[in-house]
Amino acid sequence: xxxxxxxxxxxxxxxxxxxxxxxxxxxxxxxxxxxxxxxxxxxxxxxxxxxxxxxxxxxxxxxxxxxxxxxxxxxxxxxxxxxxxxxxxxxxxxxxxxxxxxxxxxxxxxxxxxxxxxxxxxxxxxxxxxxxxxxxxxxxxxxxxxxxxxxxxxxxxxxxxxxxxxxxxxxxxxxxxxxxxxxxxxxx
Numbered sequence: 154x155x156x157x158x159x160x161x162x163x164x165x166x167x168x169x170x171x172x173x174x175x176x177x178x179x180x181x182x183x184x185x186x187x188x189x190x191x192x193x194x195x196x197x198x199x200x201x202x203x204x205x206x207x208x209x210x211x212x213x214x215x216x217x218x219x220x221x222x223x224x225x226x227x228x229x230x231x232x233x234x235x236x237x238x239x240x241x242x243x244x245x246x247x248x249x250x251x252x253x254x255x256x257x258x259x260x261x262x263x264x265x266x267x268x269x270x271x272x273x274x275x276x277x278x279x280x281x282x283x284x285x286x287x288x289x290x291x292x293x294x295x296x297x298x299x300x301x302x303x304x305x306x307x308x309x310x311x312x313x314x315x316x317x318x319x320x321x322x323x324x325x326x327x328x329x330x331x332x333x334x335x336x337x338x339x340x341x
Contacts, residue, residue: 154223158260165208167253175255178230179248187305193285198242207248209238209249216256224262225311227252229292264307266297275296275338279316279330281323289316291330295337310337 178316183195201209201330213235220227237245273295293312298304312334320326 154219154262155221157219158256161219162253162257165212165215165253167252169257170250170254174258178252178255179233180251185240193283195285196237196242196244198247201241201243201246205246206238206241209234209241211250212253213238214267216252221311223264225294225308226259226260226262227256227274228311228313230255231290232315237314240299258296266307267295267304269304270298270299270307271297273338273341274302275333275334276308277312277327277331279320279323279326281320284315287319288327289320291316291326291333293330293334295334295339295341296304309341312337 184191216227216231217235220231229250234245234248234252237248237281274297276294278292280292282288283290291312291314293310294308295310295312296306296308298306312330314333316326316329316333318329320329
């Protein structure tokens with residue numbers, strides 16, 4: 154899909170805000186080292202107007218397909234921006250700018266598929282209490298590999314979503330993510 158990102162950035166009228174190369178699709182929240190409890194950062198930004206909300210939703214819609222089909226590194230950021238788009242604030246606007254800068258610097262992603270034994274393999278993970286309202290995230294990477302587990306092909310499906318229920322422990326979050334990934338495997 155050569156040229157898709159450039160066309161999307163032109164359509165979104167994106168102006169590069171940071172000339173420095175962006176290595177990640179979203180900003181990293183540094184952990185509070187030494188603290189026994191890690192708190193989720195509250196969004197203290199000012200609400201944005203309806204026109205800005207529509208622009209954020211347009212950006213999410215434009216990159217959702219590309220993130221699922223080609224560049225899976227973008228999927229978490231697009232998902233995160235999309236979940237906050239309805240009640241967007243100035244910090245969401247900043248997150249979109251950061252993401253679009255990343256997209257500008259990583260325009261032509263490629264997926265490589267190699268010949269394999271076509272064994273469906275999956276990696277599952279969860280992040281416990283990383284979202285507001287005591288919610289957790291589920292993640293998974295499904296690909297076709299080899300019997301000896303040495304071949305790592307491009308993804309056929311990537312799971313990146315917020316777990317709907319509040320989990321009581323990290324183990325429950327991991328089991329929930331594993332369950333969601335197993336459901337996807339059964340669909341294949």
